[in-house]
Amino acid sequence: MQISAKVIQHSSRIGLGTKNHRFITTFELEYPRFIHSELMTHRLFSRNAASSRAIPVAHMIRQVEENPAMPVHWGMNQPGMQAEFELSECLQRSSQYLWKKAAKSAARIASALNKMGLHKQVVNRLLEPFQMMKTVVTATELDNFFYLRCHKDAQPEIKVLAEKMYEALIKAGPAEALYDGEWHVPYVTRFRIGDGKLRYADCNGQELSVEDAIKVSASCCAQVSYRKNDETLEKALVIYNRLVDTKPVHASPFEHQATPMLEPHFWCGDCQQQPDWEDGVTHADREGNFWSGNFKGFIQHRQLIKGHVCNEYYGQEEEGV
16 A cells, blocks of 8 residues: 655746745545545545546455555554554554455455446445545645644544655645646646747647647546546547536536636735626635635636536426426
């Protein structure tokens, strides 16, 4: 089992002075599913994660048998939420043996249920305690996450994950500075040539328009939930249309693409009235910062997608009625 974190894309918004020089970062993470609920408590994160409803049972069984998720700290029982001291080496080995035995037992039962024809959205639930999962996370606000999860009182596994994320962020180097109309598009290659204009390309080096770059990025973020990424434009168009054309719209993969706000603060220009707010701005905070969904200083692509949210629900309509 290996907890890992890598930076997929790191961008900054050029503003007036250091206060307005903000960042947006996309990570690709791998960690035990049993800490996924803790990651989900951080509401300023946009996420797409491996889905038990989408991944074939055989694939999940193989992962659990070959690489089961396990604790990184075999803490001794004591009052409270933290286990300060670990079991003896002998008891740790025994605990690890029993944990792996439980994983193999769950895999055997899952295999039997799978042969009976039970759907993967049910069978895979048995395997979740032992599952390693991949998640794409994009955020503009990371400080509070690091403050809470790099702390000694955090659960050891998410502490390891947070520390690896912080280390990856430091090693990522300078962010790509974005100007008006330029986009943060995870899984899409970006480059500038002599004229200084930001350009985009897919995994085959095919140059993309801004619109197609957004589609490839959204497609790749969606694919994390069920398959190995296909980063080509051809595949992206198929998946993008599938996400947008369904009802309800599958909007979460569109949360990872973003472009700098033209006027990121309430006191910029004529922003005191809501009709003057830029498309995609959803609210302002007490300090006058504009937000787009859970991003500060960047317009989130999801907020520009028609039908990305339902604000009035009157019961499920019957098809054809």
